[in-house]
Amino acid sequence: MSYILTDEQVVSALRSVVEENPEKVYEAPINMRSSTDKNQCYYxxxxxxxxxxxxxxxxxxxxxxxxxxxxxxxxxxLGATVALSRAGVVGVSYRVASLLAHAQRDQDQGRTWSEALKKAVTADAELHSTPLPGCGQELAAA
Known part of the structure; x- marks a missing residue:
């Protein structure tokens, strides 16, 4: 199945999920944890x-x-950028896919979801002079 998503939809959903769970620190269920990679996350x-x-x-x-x-x-x-296409998601720019990948990496390093989002937005701002699609600059304050 294919899922046609826009950058604005993805960024808006990312903001909403983080706002609902700002202090969440991701942990894989015990029965799914890898003995070789304690930081492995699961979709x-x-x-x-x-x-x-x-x-x-x-x-x-x-x-x-x-x-x-x-x-x-x-x-x-799979990392977030590749996972999008494997899951059937189309329409998301490489920039927003990279934002997800940055947030995922920081989440996997034990940061809260709000910290992971802030770091991802900071990384994006260092590469781009324009705000993320549909966000303006307020996303950095999320």
Missing amino acids: VHRAEDGTEECGCLVGTVLHRLGVSLADLAKAET
Whole structure:
């Protein structure tokens, strides 16, 4: 399945998810943790009883925008920029995909979702003189 998303939709959903859970520090479920990579994140969490729910920050954002858990699961172990296409997402610019990748990396390093977003926005601002699509400068204050 394909999901046509705009940069504005993705950035808006990212902001909303972070605003709802600013102090969340991502942790993979114990039953999914890798013995070799303690910082591995999962787009989809699978409980021991087989139930599923969205997992990391990027997985939560994409699921909120309608990407199914089954399609997100196809992107497990991939970084955010590649995961978008593997999950069937089209229409998102490389810039916004990179924003997601930066936020995911910082989340994986144990930062809160609000810290991860701020660092991602700062990294974006260092590369671009224009604000992120649909955001203005207020995103940095999120």
